[in-house]
Amino acid sequence: MGYRLFGRRQTGSMAIEAALRLCDAQWEPIDTPRPRTEAELAALHQINPRGQVPILIHPDGTIITEGPAILLHLADSFPAAGLAPAPGTSLRAWHDRWLAFFQANVYEGMLRELFPDRYTADPACTPAVATAATAYVRRHFLIFEAELARHSRRAFTCGDTPCVLDIYLWMLCFWMDTAWLADNCPALSAHWQRLRMISDLQLVEKAHFR
Ligand SMILES: N[C@@H](CCC(=O)N[C@@H](CS)C(=O)NCC(=O)O)C(=O)O
CATH class of the missing domain: 1.20.1050.10 (Glutathione S-transferase Yfyf (Class Pi); Chain A, domain 2)
Incomplete structure (x- = not known):
């Protein structure tokens, strides 16, 4: 199983999609429209208490929010893609x-x-x-x-x-x-x-x- 990306058009999920593609990672997009009801908002809050996208779900189930944290995770996990300079430099x-x-x-x-x-x-x-x-x-x-x-x-x-x-x-x-x-x-x-x-x-x- 691959990553799952909760995202929405023209939002911060754009950068995550781009990185997933450049890493050639296995992933599935989960279209996440703005919640319109209390129930939809509560469901999103279960995953991210801020109610925001992007949210990346690691194949092991770990929830990652905050765009830069997600991007650096991908850079570290797929070093061959060269998405970040070597740590410590x-x-x-x-x-x-x-x-x-x-x-x-x-x-x-x-x-x-x-x-x-x-x-x-x-x-x-x-x-x-x-x-x-x-x-x-x-x-x-x-x-x-x-x-x-x-x-x-x-x-x-x-x-x-x-x-x-x-x-x-x-x-x-x-x-x-x-x-x-x-x-x-x-x-x-x-x-x-x-x-x-x-x-x-x-x-x-x-x-x-x-
Ligand atoms: N600090 C978060 C911010 C994420 C964020 O603001 N996402 C926007 C879309 S670009 C969102 O979901 N906003 C809905 C809301 O705040 O209600 C990050 O850097 O990833």
Whole structure:
């Protein structure tokens, strides 16, 4: 038996699907629409108390949530796919630093843009929360744009093959205002276009945006 991935179109499960494909892992997608009833929500909470996707179920039944944890698990389990630099190297430390940076700041900031009402007790403040979140997300993209200019690399951020960080960036760029990205983060924007040429990633893109 292989992995099972609870996911939904255009969500964080995109990156996991891409990694599963690049690893050539055995897996089965479990389409998980947003819960519409209390019973559906309770069923999802049984698996992930946050009620969120992606959720990867290991063949031994272990539940893995949090996109970067899932991605690093796959990188470690399928080393031949070359999805992460070797553990203990400074390149791996660089890789994990920026993966954590994007989850903690950008992904979470994007959630504030999408669900601003969750981040204020005052409904009148909702638009201000969303506006501040957009600025916050953009500020963090600009920080990484400057890092890309400093960081010497080959085709991808950590070498000649795409790594987990590349896959995560590929996914997050779909959720950005792409005109803003092209104007303000030219290096990252070009990197995103390079990633979009990878056939496994093209398959996932088509499935999520067709
Ligand atoms: N911290 C989680 C966040 C996952 C997350 O926010 N998933 C979204 C879809 S992209 C979700 O399921 N949201 C539903 C909700 O929060 O109600 C991760 O990094 O994987």
